[in-house]
Amino acid sequence: MSQSLSPIPQLPTEPARRILRGMQRYFLECYGVGGVPEVTLATGRRVDFMAVDRKGLIWVIEIKSCLADYRADAKWQTYLEYCDRFAFAVDEAFPQEVLPPEVGLFIADPHGADCLRDPVHSELAGARRKAVMLRYALTAAARLTGVDAPPP
């Protein structure tokens, strides 16, 4: 099947991957859970990092490795409909003042992350949360088996 043969996607740049590693460690240390990079939503769009906590709340973290990366992204607002918690993650060099002050913010390096501003809280409806959770589970299990997730 074609989806079995898709390569597993990864974040495009090393600075983004460094931030990702820090966020993975943050979730492991603070919440005791892993997470999944590059999860494709039902819209076909891919979020940088999704994590489900032990309460079943769905987090989406958008990683911005530099200002150009942030400015090229006009789609982050659409992710709010697919998660309970939303935040950006950037590195120390990122000009934080350009980010919307109402959105959560993590500063990360490969060793961990600090939460500078609490994530945006939404409250997904049950059916939507169930659908996103299924996609998350399918993606994680597919990647464990060495293939990419099924298409939306």
Place this chain on the structure above:
Amino acid sequence: MSQSLSPIPQLPTEPARRILRGMQRYFLECYGVGGVPEVTLATGRRVDFMAVDRKGLIWVIEIKSCLADYRADAKWQTYLEYCDRFAFAVDEAFPQEVLPPEVGLFIADPHGADCLRDPVHSELAGARRKAVMLRYALTAAARLTGVDAPPP
């Protein structure tokens, strides 16, 4: 955190792992999904292989590598309360006549599996299915991050 440091469990014998590989291929080929070995249920017991299909149905596959392995297992009935589909998976050499005829059966080798008898169908209540799905997602994401799942 201690759960971060637990080694990722694997099936204890090479014959069992060969059957597991066949079942992983079966789910990938027939359902387009991966699966997760050694998932710990809320009871603290570990099922050999769990897979969630695209409809969100939860499958549990118990792998029996030999007759002694089957006879040592008095707990498989308790798994029926934690899945929508249940079956055994054995290899060609296994004496199939000892298995309960009402239970699903796969014959597997490392390259794939054949379904000889349809799996047992249960119908999990919504709250239970949601809890098992969360555990499956947490386990898969933890393993992807290189650690074992959080304890029940």
